Amino acid sequence: MENMKEIILEYVIEEYCDEENDDVTFDTPLISGGIVDSFSMVSLKRFLENKYKISIPDADASPEAFDTVNKIEVLVKRFQ
Amino acid sequence: MAYSDKIKEIYQNQLKGIQDAGLFKQERFIHSSQDAEIEVEFPTGSTPKKVINVCANNYLGLSSHPEVIKAAHEGLDTRGYGMSSVRFICGTQDIHRELENKVSEFLGTEDTILFPSCMDANAGVFEAILTSEDIMISDRLVHASIIDGMRLCAAQHDTFKHSDMAHLEKKLQLHANKRLKVVINDGVYSMDGDTAKLDEMAALCEKYDALLFVDESHSSGFIGKTGRGTHEKCGVMGKIDIITTTFGKALGGASGGCVSGRKEIVEMCRQKARPYLFSNTIAPVVVSGVLRVLDILSQSTERRDKLEANTKFWRKGLSEAGFVLKDGDTPIVPVMLFNAKLAQDFSKDLFDLGIYAIGFFFPVVPQGAARIRTQISAGHEMHHLEKALDAFIQVGKKYNILGKTKQEIIEMYGN
Numbered sequence A: 001m002e003n004m005k006e007i008i009l010e011y012v013i014e015e016y017c018d019e020e021n022d023d024v025t026f027d028t029p030l031i032s033g034g035i036v037d038s039f040s041m042v043s044l045k046r047f048l049e050n051k052y053k054i055s056i057p058d059a060d061a062s063p064e065a066f067d068t069v070n071k072i073e074v075l076v077k078r079f080q
Numbered sequence B: 001m002a003y004s005d006k007i008k009e010i011y012q013n014q015l016k017g018i019q020d021a022g023l024f025k026q027e028r029f030i031h032s033s034q035d036a037e038i039e040v041e042f043p044t045g046s047t048p049k050k051v052i053n054v055c056a057n058n059y060l061g062l063s064s065h066p067e068v069i070k071a072a073h074e075g076l077d078t079r080g081y082g083m084s085s086v087r088f089i090c091g092t093q094d095i096h097r098e099l100e101n102k103v104s105e106f107l108g109t110e111d112t113i114l115f116p117s118c119m120d121a122n123a124g125v126f127e128a129i130l131t132s133e134d135i136m137i138s139d140r141l142v143h144a145s146i147i148d149g150m151r152l153c154a155a156q157h158d159t160f161k162h163s164d165m166a167h168l169e170k171k172l173q174l175h176a177n178k179r180l181k182v183v184i185n186d187g188v189y190s191m192d193g194d195t196a197k198l199d200e201m202a203a204l205c206e207k208y209d210a211l212l213f214v215d216e217s218h219s220s221g222f223i224g225k226t227g228r229g230t231h232e233k234c235g236v237m238g239k240i241d242i243i244t245t246t247f248g249k250a251l252g253g254a255s256g257g258c259v260s261g262r263k264e265i266v267e268m269c270r271q272k273a274r275p276y277l278f279s280n281t282i283a284p285v286v287v288s289g290v291l292r293v294l295d296i297l298s299q300s301t302e303r304r305d306k307l308e309a310n311t312k313f314w315r316k317g318l319s320e321a322g323f324v325l326k327d328g329d330t331p332i333v334p335v336m337l338f339n340a341k342l343a344q345d346f347s348k349d350l351f352d353l354g355i356y357a358i359g360f361f362f363p364v365v366p367q368g369a370a371r372i373r374t375q376i377s378a379g380h381e382m383h384h385l386e387k388a389l390d391a392f393i394q395v396g397k398k399y400n401i402l403g404k405t406k407q408e409i410i411e412m413y414g415n
Helices: A004-016 A041-052 A069-078 B005-020 B066-079 B094-107 B118-129 B144-151 B165-174 B198-207 B263-272 B284-299 B302-321 B340-352 B382-398 B406-413
Strands: B037-041 B049-053 B111-115 B135-139 B156-160 B181-186 B211-215 B242-246 B257-261 B332-338 B358-360 B370-375
Touching: A004 A041, A004 A069, A041 A069, A041 B156, B049 B382, B066 B284, B094 B111, B094 B242, B094 B257, B094 B284, B111 B118, B111 B263, B118 B144, B118 B211, B118 B242, B118 B257, B118 B263, B135 B144, B135 B165, B144 B181, B156 B165, B165 B181, B165 B198, B181 B198, B198 B211, B257 B263, B284 B302, B302 B332, B302 B382, B332 B340, B332 B406, B340 B358, B340 B370, B340 B382, B340 B406
Parallel strands: B135 B156, B135 B181, B181 B211, B211 B242
Antiparallel strands: B037 B049, B111 B257, B242 B257, B332 B370, B358 B370
């Protein structure tokens, strides 16, 4: 099975980045760094829920919890 | 007293946080009417200084036009000052309906409903026409008022990369099973000055049976051959289902906005849009002014033609001087500086030279994309633009950024 972090990173680059900001790593601040705005975060949440067959309560889907790929992995594993 | 020291401290700390982050906004007092030249008190307490204004939304130079002022006076004399009622009780005059009809005619739509502002139009329209079975798919750079409107609406939402039609198509496919799909975007983007690909969007909306929404606040009156807006420029008049726009920019610059489009959608707003239902509409004095503005624009394209010529001169001048600009052909011309402090220092130096233009930086624009946003007007005469260009070049030389690439500017000042 492909590494979860790799899969999330691939989605983030595909969904949110262009040639100007595609040097995203596992630790790059996505929301506080302005790559993903909080309004667009919803597609990432939807992707994670569909991909990993989980449900992330809105209260847990905070900008802080979604701020890096590393943090997103921790969040997903909590709900698996 | 409920306003205890503890409560006061909470607000003081929050305000300090805004100040410490360099995000504290301060108003600058203008001691004249809105025009190509204005008298600005800056810093507060200083003697007002006459400067050339290159940061107003006064695209057509109509904010202080004598005919508009005269019409507003007449409106005040014949219809009074205020309505003291919402529209559906006793707050609708004949001139409100006259303006709605004239706006429909001007934009080429079926019907129009006035709102106190375009902010209110955007805040009210989505909730009035969509339910939780529907999806709103918005461009990632839409105006804050649209985002607020979408947040107030029970429909689901998704976004697509700015002006990326392939990404939009994927999202339309992803949400194919929703009851209603609405594609949402600005006609002209206020920070970058680029224009929406409305022709491609209209085709995609037709293909996937989606509604198309456009905020024309930075387009109405001057984009397109006769100034009807982005839909005229893109050849899709009559194909936009929902247009929102403002009378607070090119169309006289006072206040007010509207939703214009399909008859049933406008009627849904009249029945359900909360900013329409629960606040007074536009004051008679402003309605009278806007009616005159639309007459002026329907009689001649002189003002939008002059704006186009001024914009070409300004873009060419800045580009030949060696500034990095955002591509486009609208009167919004962003001069890219990338670094927030450089943008602020540049703006201050311009002011010292008699030019009023503001620096924009994160979070108003993306991180590392700080800029001076210039906005050209039909009210500018050539001598205004020449003086402003000279000042930009002088300050550009001071910071050694003329002829430099984005990368070189970032290497010098950071981003």
